[in-house]
Amino acid sequence: MARPEIAALLEAHAAVVHRVALARTGDAEAAAEIAQETFLEAVRSIDRLDPDGDPRAWLLGIARNVSRRHARSRARRAATFTELQVDDVTDRDDAVDLSAVAAERLAAAVGALPPELGAVLALKYDDALSYDAIADVLGIPRSTVQGRLRRAKAILRSELRDLDPTDLDEDARDGGDLR
Amino acid sequence: MTNAALSCEELRPLAEPFADGELADDLRARAEAHRSGCPDCDARLARAGREASALGAATAVAVAAPAGLAASILDAIDAAAVGAAVAPDERRASPDPDEEAAAPPATRSPNAAPWVATIVAVGAGLVLGGFLLGGGDERAPRPSGLRPAVREGAPADPGAAGASEAPRPTSGAPAALDPPAPVDPAAPVDAGDAGSGAATPGGPWLPTGPGAVEAGRFDPNGPYPWAEPAVIAGRDELIRRLASRQASVNFPDTPLADVVGFLNDITGDQFVLSEAIAGAGLRVSLRTRDMVLHDLIGLIAAQLGIRSEVLTDRVVFLERGESIPGATAKDTAILEARSVIERAIDRQLVIPIEAIPDHVFQRRVDVHWSEETVTAAIDQLRDQTGLSFVLTTAARQIADTAHVSLTATQALVPDVLDVLADLGLVARWRDGAWRLISHEEAETERRAREKKQAELARLASVLAGTVVETELRRGGVRVLARTLERTRGLRVLLDEGAWRTRAPVTVMAAEGLPLDVVAAALRVQTGVDIAIETDAERRDVIVLAGGLTGGGSDEQARHEARASEPTPINDAIRRRRDRVLVKLRAAVAEVDAILEAQLDGESNAYLHDERRWNERRYDANFLGQALAMLRSRLTSAREIAEGRVEVEDTRAVVVQVAERIREVGMRLPPIAERQRRLNVEIEAIIEASGGQPDGERYEELMTALRDTKLEEARVDSELRMLGERARELCAPSTVEEVLAEAPIDHRAEARRTLEAIEGGADLLTIWPGLRDDPYLRPLLETD
Numbered sequence: 001m002a003r004p005e006i007a008a009l010l011e012a013h014a015a016v017v018h019r020v021a022l023a024r025t026g027d028a029e030a031a032a033e034i035a036q037e038t039f040l041e042a043v044r045s046i047d048r049l050d051p052d053g054d055p056r057a058w059l060l061g062i063a064r065n066v067s068r069r070h071a072r073s074r075a076r077r078a079a080t081f082t083e084l085q086v087d088d089v090t091d092r093d094d095a096v097d098l099s100a101v102a103a104e105r106l107a108a109a110v111g112a113l114p115p116e117l118g119a120v121l122a123l124k125y126d127d128a129l130s131y132d133a134i135a136d137v138l139g140i141p142r143s144t145v146q147g148r149l150r151r152a153k154a155i156l157r158s159e160l161r162d163l164d165p166t167d168l169d170e171d172a173r174d175g176g177d178l179r
Numbered sequence: 180m181t182n183a184a185l186s187c188e189e190l191r192p193l194a195e196p197f198a199d200g201e202l203a204d205d206l207r208a209r210a211e212a213h214r215s216g217c218p219d220c221d222a223r224l225a226r227a228g229r230e231a232s233a234l235g236a237a238t239a240v241a242v243a244a245p246a247g248l249a250a251s252i253l254d255a256i257d258a259a260a261v262g263a264a265v266a267p268d269e270r271r272a273s274p275d276p277d278e279e280a281a282a283p284p285a286t287r288s289p290n291a292a293p294w295v296a297t298i299v300a301v302g303a304g305l306v307l308g309g310f311l312l313g314g315g316d317e318r319a320p321r322p323s324g325l326r327p328a329v330r331e332g333a334p335a336d337p338g339a340a341g342a343s344e345a346p347r348p349t350s351g352a353p354a355a356l357d358p359p360a361p362v363d364p365a366a367p368v369d370a371g372d373a374g375s376g377a378a379t380p381g382g383p384w385l386p387t388g389p390g391a392v393e394a395g396r397f398d399p400n401g402p403y404p405w406a407e408p409a410v411i412a413g414r415d416e417l418i419r420r421l422a423s424r425q426a427s428v429n430f431p432d433t434p435l436a437d438v439v440g441f442l443n444d445i446t447g448d449q450f451v452l453s454e455a456i457a458g459a460g461l462r463v464s465l466r467t468r469d470m471v472l473h474d475l476i477g478l479i480a481a482q483l484g485i486r487s488e489v490l491t492d493r494v495v496f497l498e499r500g501e502s503i504p505g506a507t508a509k510d511t512a513i514l515e516a517r518s519v520i521e522r523a524i525d526r527q528l529v530i531p532i533e534a535i536p537d538h539v540f541q542r543r544v545d546v547h548w549s550e551e552t553v554t555a556a557i558d559q560l561r562d563q564t565g566l567s568f569v570l571t572t573a574a575r576q577i578a579d580t581a582h583v584s585l586t587a588t589q590a591l592v593p594d595v596l597d598v599l600a601d602l603g604l605v606a607r608w609r610d611g612a613w614r615l616i617s618h619e620e621a622e623t624e625r626r627a628r629e630k631k632q633a634e635l636a637r638l639a640s641v642l643a644g645t646v647v648e649t650e651l652r653r654g655g656v657r658v659l660a661r662t663l664e665r666t667r668g669l670r671v672l673l674d675e676g677a678w679r680t681r682a683p684v685t686v687m688a689a690e691g692l693p694l695d696v697v698a699a700a701l702r703v704q705t706g707v708d709i710a711i712e713t714d715a716e717r718r719d720v721i722v723l724a725g726g727l728t729g730g731g732s733d734e735q736a737r738h739e740a741r742a743s744e745p746t747p748i749n750d751a752i753r754r755r756r757d758r759v760l761v762k763l764r765a766a767v768a769e770v771d772a773i774l775e776a777q778l779d780g781e782s783n784a785y786l787h788d789e790r791r792w793n794e795r796r797y798d799a800n801f802l803g804q805a806l807a808m809l810r811s812r813l814t815s816a817r818e819i820a821e822g823r824v825e826v827e828d829t830r831a832v833v834v835q836v837a838e839r840i841r842e843v844g845m846r847l848p849p850i851a852e853r854q855r856r857l858n859v860e861i862e863a864i865i866e867a868s869g870g871q872p873d874g875e876r877y878e879e880l881m882t883a884l885r886d887t888k889l890e891e892a893r894v895d896s897e898l899r900m901l902g903e904r905a906r907e908l909c910a911p912s913t914v915e916e917v918l919a920e921a922p923i924d925h926r927a928e929a930r931r932t933l934e935a936i937e938g939g940a941d942l943l944t945i946w947p948g949l950r951d952d953p954y955l956r957p958l959l960e961t962d
Contacts, residue, residue, distance in 0.1 A: 006256065010249040018244040032245055039252045047440065099229035103240075106233060111241035122238035124199065125231055131201050147903070149195070153230075 023119035024067040038063040096157040117152040185213045198227035421473040435461040543589040553578035567612035574615040840901045857884045
């Protein structure tokens with residue numbers, strides 16, 4: 001594989017690999033290390049990439065293994081034991097409509113989430129991975145994926161509950177769609 | 180499941196999975212059906228969809244990879260490659276110094292861009308000494324004046340043609356042990372000889388086994404690609420190409436995979452490694468100038484003891500050199516597996532556990548030690564038993580200064596020596612003597628053994644690609660049995676001797692791994708002879724028999740019986756184990772204290788600053804920290820308890836969490852009762868005041884009510900976290916860990932738990948006892 005092809009591979013998949021690592025470690029620095037190691041390993045074993053296969057799935061498989069090794073080499077983080085709990089108000093009619101929040105404000109709130117939760121949110125809604133795919137690559141049950149997504153949204157709603165009206169998207173306040 | 184439309188209540192929790200595209204088709208259809216007739220639910224689903232879109236946009240911005248991540252990784256790849264590359268002048272070396280400046284880029288493979296030449300070096304220290312293909316364009320036809328390096332019937336003259344022309348190996352020994360001399364590229368070619376194809380016996384290029392190549396992958400079960408005349412002709416063409424080109428290389432301990440990458444790049448052909456050698460970590464040390472590629476490959480093959488076969492006009496297959504013509508894939512696997520085991524033994528990758536002979540084990544002594552130095556005590560043991568006791572320098576230093584007091588009659592020597600463990604000495608029976616070493620030395624030995632076992636496991640992974648690997652202090656053979664059952668679909672029976680063998684085993688079991696190899700590994704690792712036999716009538720049943728042979732099982736039984744005797748030694752051992760248990764209990768108690776303190780702290784914070792409490796609640800991780808501490812302490816204690824506690828570790832945490840759930844749940848009824856009473860009184864005041872309540876008592880009651888609600892929320896929150904933690908502990912991955920750790924009699928239970936969870940069971944199913952708790956049950960059911 002030539003350098004431009006590898007550069008293209010990086011461009012296309014570095015973010016999702018980094019998110020997987022972030023979701024597994026909760027540590028941005030460790031995630032960057034894992035992402036780098038993943039691609040180095042990918043380059044080393046590029047001949048194992050099925051030409052007809054999905055390079056993202058292949059990379060995520062490597063990322064999963066690298067993350068696993070990384071986790072073994074460190075003490076298990078206490079945070080992995082703790083799933084932060086907030087009231088799940090998703091189903092309530094008065095729950096904050098996240099789509100009605102100004103994009104910048106919502107992005108800021110997402111950025112303030114615990115990294116593990118933010119990353120899972122991104123894997124689902126930006127990378128469009130299925131619950132099962134996320135569960136597989138993170139090595140957790142599907143139900144835990146759903147739980148983390150619910151929790152992330154609940155935290156967002158909780159954080160955005162007392163928004164200043166100016167933070168609400170004007171179109172959304174008028175009933176329109178943000179996007 | 181019916182096809183009826185969903186109700187609003189049913190649809191409500193499905194809104195997000197619906198928006199996430201995660202509903203099964205039938206459920207989605209039913210949701211759509213309901214949505215069309217229900218404006219509220221339609222709005223709910225639309226909103227969920229909008230939220231998903233908004234979150235997609237928000238996460239794209241907020242959870243982006245660090246700026247420049249891709250660039251920095253690319254830099255790292257470049258740096259690794261450039262750092263490993265040799266100086267440019269060396270890389271551009273050419274056969275004739277006069278040609279150096281004139282060597283045109285066109286002489287290189289079009290696929291071998293300079294960057295590619297360096298990328299294959301990533302992380303492996305590959306140094307390319309430069310290459311020059313002497314035959315011009317790689318696809319150019321063979322010049323008529325050249326001959327292929329391998330010719331049918333060519334004399335096996337090591338001095339002239341080396342391995343590439345040696346007779347084909349037929350007895351497992353690779354033929355290409357001697358480096359072949361460079362072939363004269365100007366020598367005449369005998370196309371007729373080279374084209375004789377599969378029937379040609381000899382030389383590393385000749386196909387000898389089943390194989391097919393498709394998209395660069397080798398299928399050992401595929402058809403014989405060289406059977407077709409067109410394939411044979413193509414194969415000869417590749418041989419001619421390789422014989423017509425030269426390269427200069429410098430591979431200083433370079434991974435074979437990188438060498439193959441290099442060859443692929445400069446030839447444009449496919450050099451394919453068999454699975455067996457792809458993961459074997461083979462490395463090449465070679466420096467050549469202007470060597471014909473064909474011979475260069477022969478050299479590499481000879482150095483590594485592998486062989487090469489030209490399969491098609493584009494593919495060269497590299498595999499182990501021990502293959503026998505006509506051998507099946509299974510035969511090859513057996514050979515490879517034996518090779519690995521032999522290598523493991525040669526390199527002392529395993530330390531056989533030496534069983535203590537019965538006559539040594541049964542030797543009894545009378546001791547009356549009162550503040551005796553250990554050295555003097557050991558001298559007494561030596562005198563009484565006639566056995567050899569050897570102390571290392573470190574152990575001697577301890578023995579000279581430490582004192583021991585013990586009175587025992589007819590005590591077993593191992594038990595007496597066990598007491599010395601408290602003084603920092605570890606006794607091992609080895610080489611016909613009791614060897615006393617310090618704890619530190621024992622730890623060093625343990626680490627060395629683990630390292631060796633890890634290397635054995637790595638070697639084992641070479642065998643079959645995927646290897647189930649488990650290591651236990653105890654029950655190793657039993658674990659092997661279960662692993663075989665799981666991975667091979669076999670029913671494994673153990674006789675008592677095998678059952679009682681407790682030496683550690685790094686289990687190697689994988690699809691395709693021959694049982695005799697497993698048995699060999701078992702014998703090597705346990706140090707005792709365990710046979711694996713297949714049942715005469717049922718091929719899917721195997722028997723592990725032997726183990727502690729020669730009365731070994733009886734010896735084990737006697738040992739266990741003796742261990743339960745009320746002797747002073749046994750009492751001393753029991754006291755030591757009790758001390759461990761006390762530490763365990765202290766650890767658990769401390770965790771409880773931490774939890775209580777944390778809860779109180781959070782509660783007080785909440786009263787003063789709700790937002791702060793919320794923030795802290797998110798950040799505290801108190802349960803995780805407490806449990807991590809418990810786990811850590813259990814681990815420490817486990818080491819002291821010699822593995823007995825180890826297998827109960829995870830289970831202990833599970834039980835702890837379950838008990839905690841119950842304890843916390845029991846706080847709810849009194850809270851509910853207080854709330855009920857407060858509400859009654861408050862309502863009475865409201866009624867009496869005509870809906871305008873006021874006054875000190877009313878405020879007092881409202882404050883008390885608020886407190887109870889806070890307390891209820893706190894308990895509720897903790898219960899939810901505990902529930903989550905319990906589920907996490909019982910999640911399949913964790914249960915797998917439990918399976919790996921659990922003693923044999925817990926494995927079935929752990930397996931049932933795993934299956935229950937995989938089947939969608941909830942906590943109430945897993946721990947039926949929770950059903951008895953009237954307050955916890957509804958909470959868990961709705962959680």
